[in-house]
Amino acid sequence: QQQVKQSPQSLIVQKGGIPIINCAYENTAFDYFPWYQQFPGKGPALLIAIRPDVSEKKEGRFTISFNKSAKQFSLHIMDSQPGDSATYFCAASRNSGGYQKVTFGTGTKLQVIP
Amino acid sequence: NAGVTQTPKFRVLKTGQSMTLLCAQDMNHEYMYWYRQDPGMGLRLIHYSVGEGTTAKGEVPDGYNVSRLKKQNFLLGLESAAPSQTSVYFCASSYRRGASNQPQHFGDGTRLSIL
Numbered sequence: 001q002q003q004v005k006q007s008p009q010s011l012i013v014q015k016g017g018i019p020i021i022n023c024a025y026e027n028t029a030f031d032y033f034p035w036y037q038q039f040p041g042k043g044p045a046l047l048i049a050i051r052p053d054v055s056e057k058k059e060g061r062f063t064i065s066f067n068k069s070a071k072q073f074s075l076h077i078m079d080s081q082p083g084d085s086a087t088y089f090c091a092a093s094r095n096s097g098g099y100q101k102v103t104f105g106t107g108t109k110l111q112v113i114p
Numbered sequence: 115n116a117g118v119t120q121t122p123k124f125r126v127l128k129t130g131q132s133m134t135l136l137c138a139q140d141m142n143h144e145y146m147y148w149y150r151q152d153p154g155m156g157l158r159l160i161h162y163s164v165g166e167g168t169t170a171k172g173e174v175p176d177g178y179n180v181s182r183l184k185k186q187n188f189l190l191g192l193e194s195a196a197p198s199q200t201s202v203y204f205c206a207s208s209y210r211r212g213a214s215n216q217p218q219h220f221g222d223g224t225r226l227s228i229l
Contacts, residue, residue, distance in 0.1 A: 006156075009154070031215070032215040034217055036220075041222065041223075042222050042223075043118070043204050043206075043220030043221050043222045043223055044157070044204070044220045045220065046217040046218075046219075049215070049217065051215060089156060089157070093215075099145055099162060099164045099170075100145065100208060100216055100218070101159075102159070102218065104156040104157040104158075105156055106154055106155060106156040107154075107156055
């Protein structure tokens with residue numbers, strides 16, 4: 001299975017809240033789990049990434065939590081701001097025939113209300 | 115530092131017309147990719163290239179062709195456009211050697227409508 005299932009599809013939070021986006025995968029061959037942030041009219045940009053030998057990674061207000069046994073990982077945004085309003089994609093990648101095969105989730109549209 | 119540049123940004127085609135989308139990167143990346151993004155479906159890989167002169171099919175290659183004559187450029191062609199190819203197309207690039215922990219760098223997309 002190559003799917004990465006992402007939820008929720010959309011999310012509205014108040015400024016200062018902590019939105020949480022969840023992803024689940026099936027293929028245990030995945031060994032790199034990036035999150036991308038996409039603003040309207042722009043391409044996805046790498047936000048933060050984690051490898052499966054780490055259970056948590058923080059970069060500023062963004063935290064990835066990783067549960068290898070459950071094959072799940074999530075993105076938490078602390079003290080969310082209106083500027084965080086964007087679409088977030090989780091992804092999982094693995095080496096496949098000498099190139100990086102990346103499977104993307106279907107995206108979560110986040111709106112942070114002032 | 116331009117990164118990944120896609121041209122054109124917008125295009126409207128009639129069914130059956132052909133066109134080429136251009137992607138250029140200035141980061142000396144070996145790997146380049148073409149994705150399409152449709153509502154509710156995330157990003158799906160069309161074709162990819164692991165180096166100059168080499169291309170391979172991705173998840174949804176039908177109706178598209180690609181070429182990588184120069185390391186910095188990756189072209190996506192539609193020979194006979196169909197309405198089902200209406201989408202936003204993204205090009206991406208990354209470092210080589212198959213190391214899976216290499217982030218992909220994306221362009222800002224080409225919004226293509228087929229009437």
